[in-house]
Structure formats: structure tokens, C-alpha cells
Amino acid sequence: MKRHGPPEASGLYWRLTMLDIRTIRSDPDGVLTRLRRRDPTIDLAPLLALDEERRELLKRVEELRRRQNEGSEEVAALAREGRVAERDALLAELREVAAQRKGAEERLAQVEQKLDAELLALPNIPHDSVPTGTKEEKVILRSFGEPPAFDFPAKHHLALAEALGLLDMERAAKVAGARFPMYTGEGARLEFTLIHWMLELHAREHGYRPILPPILANRTSFLVSGQLPKFGDELYRCPEDDLYLNPTAESLLVNLHRDEILSEEDLPLRYVAYTPCFRREAGSYGEEQRGLIRVHQFNKVELFHYTTPERSYDDLDELVGHAETILKRLGLHYRVALLTAQDLAQQSAKTIDLEVWLPAQGRYYEVSSCSNCEDYQARRGNIRYRPAQGGRPRFVHTLNGSGLATSRLFAAILEQNQTADGKVTLPPVLAERLGEHTLE
């Protein structure tokens, strides 16, 4: 089958297999059991029926095509020998074969389209090390530092920021709308400094290749990342151009090597990107609407790995460590959580979150989400590598993690380092770069 071009195109194209259809076919019960850990409503029966129908139709189409190929050569031969009557008889027969083939191909295309829709909608299979459970039942793996002990009521980062002239949410609302941030004065300097410092650290100390990608991306890119077709509601869209605003650089970085065959010697490939991220955040509410916790636009430094199946879970631990370095050097209290099966994003097989403490809220908020997507995205994007020992190309494993998202980080820096008189004592790594120790 062909395998090129945007997967939304119709016709006899190679289906996107987020899960290997052959695996599903050979062990449907095993796959179903594992998928239901994440979503008990998943049903594979329609998919399996379509798969069988497809293979039957495919056999018929191929047989007709074979007869046509043979016949066509014969036509040429008869014509060369001047056997006109025989040639005309054969032509009549082949016209019939061609018509039958066309009909069978149309039915096949319909079946394949339905099969694609089923496959695209399926989420990744949770890894065995992922606990069964709901969102609330995540497992805390470890924590770093202690919540700062204040002998005064902790102020909200928004109150601190507005008093210190670091943020101007009112004017931001005038310019764009509610829940878009505007960093001002020392606040803008702090934000720039954080982004640059994180990018430099990952590039120079952890060996990542820096990328400054486009902020708009096309539909295919989001189909590959797993955002589409199911989660398009979160995306800002430019309908005239069929482009979408970047919600996370993961979506862009996974498409860097779409439709490529990499060399095993080049793996792992590690990229660090800075992008603004845009999210419509349709369903959020309450306390989260104030300040920087949940906004339509935020800055993020993203880490991304292309690696082999053999080492991808070791890479995940390393990735988490790289993200943690940022929080440790800032001296922020945080904890590390292992998400349960029901809390995983569509594309993820295993996710570890870093959650930073926000004293005014009295709770932890996610500042990094590190996932191993195994070959889910690689299948959708047709991203493979040639094994060093030769043989057929295999799908890579892809990993992504924030390192880190700054708006919540910004909030945590203010809230955890606030003083009784409403000032903020900067962590040394930032004080050094900003040229001042206190925001006042």
C-alpha cells in the first residue's frame, strides 16, 4: 500500500495504525483488557469486523489487478503480431475486469476509511508499571524540599505580581481578552531570564539540540501527535489557512522527523524547544481562573526524545531528572507523581508529572508532564529507524516532557519566596542573571 501524504486524504492510502492492527488482530482480548484499564467503555468489535472485511476486499482487488496486468501485456503482444480480432475480444474482457476492480476498490476505500477512524480514536495502551485507577489515585513517588513556613498569610502570586508591577492582567484583557497574561517591567525580565536559563541548561548541560519552531502547524501534525481528531476543542485555529496555534511544542517536535527513517547510530535524538503555548481551556473554573495558573497563553520549554524501544523507559527516568534539575536549582518545593491509567493523555503509555507547591492555593500544580508515548506517535507519523545490525526498519519511541512551563513556575517563584512585607527574594541562579536579589 502507499504511505505518503496527509492521512486525512481519501483513497487507497495506508492506514494510520496507532496500535498495530496485527497485534490487535492476534490478541484482541489481551489488548482490550489493557485498554480498558484506561477507559472501560472501549470496544474493539467494530474495528475487528472492519479489519476482516478489509482483508477480504483486498484479496479480491489484488486478484483482479493481477488479471488486468497479465491481460494488458497480452494486448500489447497481440497488437504487435497483428492479431486484431483476438486483441479486440481480450479488450472487451478486460474492460469488464476493470469495471469490477473499480467497484471493489471503492468498497475497499470506504472500509479503510471507517477502519482508520476507529484506529485513530484509540488511545495508547498503558504500560504495565502504570497503576490502575482514577485521576485522584495517582502515586506520589518522591518529593523535594519542604513547603516554606511563613509566619504570615501567604499572598496569591497575582496580588504579589500586581503590587510589584510584574504583571498587568487588566491591560492584557484590554488588548486580548480575559486570561491572557502580560508581563511588565521586572516581570518581563524575569520571564525572559527563566526561559533563556532553562534552554541554555538543557542545551549545554544535558546535551539537547535547541529548536525554535514555527508556532502555527497544520492538521497533519496534530493528527500525528494525537491531538486530533479527538481533542481539537482545545486548539486555537486559523480556518482560512487550516492551521492551528501551537498548544505544546510536543506536537511540533514529533513532526520534525515525520516520514523519515533514522539511523540507530543517531539515536537517541534529543531536542529542546521554546514556544509560547495557546490553549482554549474550555472547561476550567474557579480559583484556577485567577492569575497564571490556567491561562490561554503561556511560555514553555519542551524536551523531546526520539529513542529505541529497548531504552525508552530508562530515557523517561532521565527526562524526568532533566526537568527536575530546574526546580532543584531554583530551590522550589515540589513532588513527583506517577499518573494512573485513567489519567493518561491519549498518546501516552506512561506519564510522570512534576508538581510544584503554591502556598496561597495550599496545593500542588503540574509544571511538567513527562511521557513515554512508545511507538504510538511514531506509527501515526511513520517515524522509523534502521537497526544497527540491519533488518527491517522499526518504529522509534518518542518521549516528551516540559522542562518547564514558565507561567506556573513564575507563580511558584513568587509565592514560595515571598516575604512578610510583600517582596520576593529571588533564587540565587536568577538573582545572578537579573542583577538583583529582591523584587520590590
Place this chain on the structure above:
RNA sequence: GGAGGGAUGUCCGAAUGGUAAGGAGCCGGUCUCGAAAACCGGUACGGCCUCACGGCCUUCGGGGUUCGAAUCCCCGUCCCUCCGCCA
């Protein structure tokens, strides 16, 4: 935004309606103490269906004409040249 040109394998590159030349590279072999050179053979990446034998697809993507399309027609993507616009 307008006009024109282009896309063939790992690379270069031919084929203008009859089922993808040729060369380089790569792999294997002969020769050699060994290597190079030379010579001989293989080589369309890759994929789908099949227990297998084998069949089928793959000339940027999609559609059309035809018994038959790299080749003809339509739509799209990307690249190049020029014009316009612009930080």
C-alpha cells in the same frame, strides 16, 4: 498575491501511452600475503495480504481518462526563478 520552471531509488540521471535505462555508491564473490584496482553477480528504499508458496502496491500526494499512465487531464503540497508587498 501574480507569472513561469521543477519533484523518479542512497546519490546523479534516462524513459512523452506498452509495464521504471545507464552510472556512482552499497552488498556478495573471483584475484591477492593483505589491500587497492580490475572483473563477475546482486541491488527501488519501503510497504500491504499470506502459515507458506506467492501475489499486490510504491516515479511528491489525491482524483480522472485508458485494456494499460512516470508519461495525458484536473486538484493540492513542497522547492527554484522573476514580479508585487512587507518586518
